[in-house]
Amino acid sequence: MTTTTRTITIPSQLDPVAVFGPVDEVIRQVEHAFPDLTIIVRGDRVAIVSHSKSTESQASRAEDVIHTIIQAAYSAPMDADTVRRLLDQDVLPNKVRAEHPGYGRSAERGRASLGAARSGDARKPRIPGVITFAAGQPVRAKTAGQIAYVNAVDAHTITFAIGPAGTGKTYLAVAKAVRAFQDRRIRRIILTRPAVEAGENLGFLPGTLNDKVDPYLRPLYDALSDMLGPDQLHRYLDDGTIEVAPLAYMRGRTLNDAYVILDEAQNTTEQQMKMFLTRLGFNTTMIITGDVTQVDLAVPRSGLATIEGILGGIDDIAFAHLDAGDVVRHELVGRIVEAYDRHDATRARRNRGKESREDAQ
Template sequence: MAKKSHARRSAYIQKQTASRRDREPRNRSVKRRQSQEANIVELNASFHSLETSYSPRRTREPFNARTESQQQYINAIKGHCLTFGIGPAGTGKSYCAGALAAEALESGRIERIILTRPAVEAGENLGFLPGDLDEKFSVYIDAFRDILVERLGSGAVEYALRHGRIVAAPLAFMRGKTFGGNTFVVLDEAQNTTPAQMKMFLTRIGEGCKVVINGDVEQSDIRGPNGLADAISRVGDLPEVSVHAFERQDIVRSGLVRALIERYEASSGC
């Protein structure tokens, strides 16, 4: 009788032990899933904390042109490998290019956005600004960053910057690089390039990438010929290239900006 009782207890213990062993993998899986969910919540919270009153909130509205000229510019970008957008400030050259780049990245049509511009400002250069290179150059690229944040959200932009899906670097750092396929490249403020810098940039273009070059040929901050005007005169008639010129009446930033530009151009005799 004692042997039977001992055997029953042994069988019960073995059954309980096996049951615990069966539950442990499930418990570990549940804990792992809960930990992952907690990390996602924490990550999303971090993304939300990046939103400030100084950065635009993400818009859910589809991107649409505000003027007929902008629509022509958008069509030119979509239909050509290389597009030049020239004209006065406030016409939406940068916004259209940034919004199209963000749209292409979000949809998966491209894998990377490259933003660049010459580090030229009146009376200042990168050497006189505080911080490391990224901090110095962020001053020059903040306008594009705001466009991307508006279209993608700050969390997505921060993630893409950390993982190399969005790259922002001075024009001088483009030397030796190749813009491969599935890349959208934007060169802004191109009127401040020299012809040699523009040639260096243009010869980075690889197969399958899309390149947009923006600037105002009348507002160069460098001495001598600027690379934007020089490039348009040299390559503007190539079939893969489109040149879109905005006019004063295309300014959408504000009516005041239009009036200011008209007064300045009138007083300078331009």
């Protein structure tokens, strides 16, 4: 019996966990598709062991699939479900594909995509794949609005994400920042939000300045902790690689080589929004998120509410609008958002009617 081993090494620019998924769940799909082979993962290396000449062709195909997975990881890492679909479409015999719904032409498209990726000519997919992992689960765009949002971030220097609560605006923005940092495309992640209370007065908060502003920034810490783990997050916070700070800390700075996220931007004034946007430096991406229906400011106009009228049409600035259909929390959240939208629309119609009657008098 002839035994041969093919060894594949993951490039140093890639994180093995991002390539093969938590607990190697992605590579296990390849192993399942080729049961006559032995596939071993150790650190950044994968060994494909063929135990006979008859399985050499399978080993070659498995090697191609793994190279495809590695190549995809540079832009949009594949998750286990994506790899399983590709393998089903590429490995199963024609008779099996014909007898199972969901194959046919879609399988042919899948094989064509796989072949393009193997040739190295595949462009970045229009539908983004896994961005990163949070608590062992893949983070990716799930709705049409989220897909448009993520694609806008990839294609523009500044992206505004405007939509109701629960649409993943902040979480996806943090995921994109973490991915860029892990790929070494930027050196820092800076997350900021206005220190504005949501209609309540929290009163005096004890402790240092950081202790006082932490309650306002907790959602950002939570997202980072999910994706990096608490220990790694603390290290990056301690050495300044990741900075989570109130918006007032941005004044007078130029932010280079960074991913900068402004959250809850509906609570900025027009002057604060201008101040933040003009911090943009070289090799920096900015994402601004907010919901114009949840303004907690006691000022006439929100900086987010007016920004599209000011900057709309400028190259390299994108506006992604999400709605109740993009809510990814409990389905009841989507219904609540829709109910409030209907209420606001009804109240606006009543106000217009009242103004018209007053003008007529």
